Amino acid sequence: MPSPSAQSFRAARDLLLDLREDHPRAAAEFTWPVLEEFNWALDHFDAAAAEHPDRPALRIVDPDGSETALTYAELARRSGQLANWLRAQGVHRGDRVLLMLGNQVELWETTLAAIKLGAVIIPATTLLDGADLADRLERGQVAHVVTNAAETAKFDHPAIAATGGHWTRISVGMVQGWLDYSDSLHTAPDFAPDGPTRADDPLLLYFTSGTTARPKLVEHTHTSYPVGHLSTMYWVGITPGDVHLNISSPGWAKHAWSNVFAPWNAQATVLIVNQERFDAARLLAQIARCGVDTFCAPPTVWRMLIQADLGAWSVPIREAVAAGEPLNPEVIEQVRRAWGITVRDGFGQTETTAQVGNPPGQEVRPGSMGRPLPGFTIVLEDPVSGEPAEQGELCVDLAGDPVALMTGYRDSEERTAQAMRNGRYHTGDIASRDGDGYITYIGRTDDVFKASDYRISPFELESVLIEHPAVAEAAVVPSPDPVRLAVPKAYITLAEGVAPDSATARAILGYAREHLVPYKRVRRLEFAELPKTISGKIRRVQLRGAEDDRGPVHDGARNTGEFWEEDFPGLKD
Incomplete structure (x- = not known):
């Protein structure tokens, strides 16, 4: 019984x-x-x-x-x-x-x-x-x-x-x-x-x-x-x-x-x-x-x-x-x-x-x-x-x-x-x-950030980015900016066979420009393998820390595989 x-x-x-x-x-x-x-x-x-x-x-x-x-x-x-x-x-x-x-x-x-x-x-x-x-x-x-x-x-x-x-x-x-x-x-x-x-x-x-x-x-x-x-x-x-x-x-x-x-x-x-x-x-x-x-x-x-x-x-x-x-x-x-x-x-x-x-x-x-x-x-x-x-x-x-x-x-x-x-x-x-x-999920309290005084949900921007056929995975974090305080930057893992070059960067930034309102626009990207926990979750905190360590970028210095809107005439406001 x-x-x-x-x-x-x-x-x-x-x-x-x-x-x-x-x-x-x-x-x-x-x-x-x-x-x-x-x-x-x-x-x-x-x-x-x-x-x-x-x-x-x-x-x-x-x-x-x-x-x-x-x-x-x-x-x-x-x-x-x-x-x-x-x-x-x-x-x-x-x-x-x-x-x-x-x-x-x-x-x-x-x-x-x-x-x-x-x-x-x-x-x-x-x-x-x-x-x-x-x-x-x-x-x-x-x-x-x-x-x-x-x-x-x-x-x-x-x-x-x-x-x-x-x-x-x-x-x-x-x-x-x-x-x-x-x-x-x-x-x-x-x-x-x-x-x-x-x-x-x-x-x-x-x-x-x-x-x-x-x-x-x-x-x-x-x-x-x-x-x-x-x-x-x-x-x-x-x-x-x-x-x-x-x-x-x-x-x-x-x-x-x-x-x-x-x-x-x-x-x-x-x-x-x-x-x-x-x-x-x-x-x-x-x-x-x-x-x-x-x-x-x-x-x-x-x-x-x-x-x-x-x-x-x-x-x-x-x-x-x-x-x-x-x-x-x-x-x-x-x-x-x-x-x-x-x-x-x-x-x-x-x-x-x-x-x-x-x-x-x-x-x-x-x-x-x-x-x-x-x-x-x-x-x-x-x-x-x-x-x-x-x-x-x-x-x-x-x-x-x-x-x-x-x-x-x-x-x-x-x-x-x-x-x-x-x-x-x-x-x-x-x-x-x-x-x-x-x-509807917006993000972790630690991941949501402000850019030009607007609250940004990384997940919303990432969802747009992976619609592009060249993008396998994406993680968005704030990148320090002397004017806006911070701008959205995407770290991108590319689909197999896609070249991590300026043509690909321009295509992805252009796609984001077309599908996101101006204040949410991804303005920088970097091709990289995304850091993850051993359980497979993306460690945005690690990417964010890497950006914070750079400080406000005045001289336009780039990391390897990094591209900004400014690099492509016609994309920048």
Whole structure:
């Protein structure tokens, strides 16, 4: 007999599935389940395994064409076996486990096993170096590490030795001095928890990607992500039995969003297509071959996909979404022309699940990321008065006790208090709302800038720039100017085969001139590879810092690959 908490969770899930294409009713009728004790791996995943034991839960396609697939029943059994073995190695409730694995079966096995044990998972990307790991081990107060044999050498870094920490070493693959993960295969599979899991017990500690500062340590509970991602399931439109593909690297919150909780909440299949290097054609071929129903990718991937001939593939995709950064309208239009489906935008953060989105079956307005998703009350706060406004900082109203929100920044009570001030969670993002409740993203509070006393949204200018066929990616920042204080400057990554010369620069600046009002006009550009975080987000702060370091430019000095309006007669006002 399912526990009352499990029944409450299932009822909330089923309501969202039933109202998948009726956003007004879903927003009005959905309420977060009130849970006291809840363990998602035991109460939901294992129950799903009992209900549909032979349904594929995980399918991994590797670069060499080999595949691995596990059913819900196989993963339930295997994670129980691993949980028993980990407990025998000293992993107990509340212990912090640094989990640094690639997209491989052991990642999902360990995630489920840790949840069953009540351990706290610290996801980590394999791209981290020794100094990054030292920071996570120390600030995360790590007690146990699970990683691949190939990554174990990183833990010999002097910065890690200096922390003086003592933690259990578990390796997937044999390494001297490390416990061998494969020994868990000899353990009994029947798992019994040592007691109930409180719904508000900590489950996840995420180090944010740090686009502007040192990574923050975000804490989530057994409710906030497992249950909170009902909103993500609803936004994407995942239904039971779907094959869901999400392009995301382990170690980041979006991986948990769409490679663990949202699809498995719906009892769908998680599909992984591993690639040593991104290959649009191979990915599209696998989407067609594997029968993908729902597909999520960050804007960077969508921008690379439209460089391919999308119309050459007959894809079975029913629902397509983008997250991580705002999706440019030009990308949406190109996918619509090729496949006849609309890529739907959405908004969320490591600190939350999906807050705002365009769910299936609803009108998608160009440039808008949608409306508040069920369970969220969104307020746009005027930065001066602190009152609700038509344009302002996007905030989550705390009065409705939104389940899908972090408990706080684990390493900073001051930062938590600042984020949760005035009865609202402050996202740090600026947006506007129209009369029908549709919200349009403007930019990070750190990214929006003034030029000639006008407020400029980098995203709006970037969306125009990538419409030009020569532009693959763009990032706009203020460039110091002795007259205007600052002017918009675009750093441009060109499409393959395009020359970074003056003719290309003139064409792009001319295009911007034609499609932007004068005060928003891009007046300088520089051809460059855009700096990004290891999670793939553009670091505009780094570009802005480079411009600030130059100071007001009086002598017209240029960087290599940099062009100004003044260089092209006829473009300058």
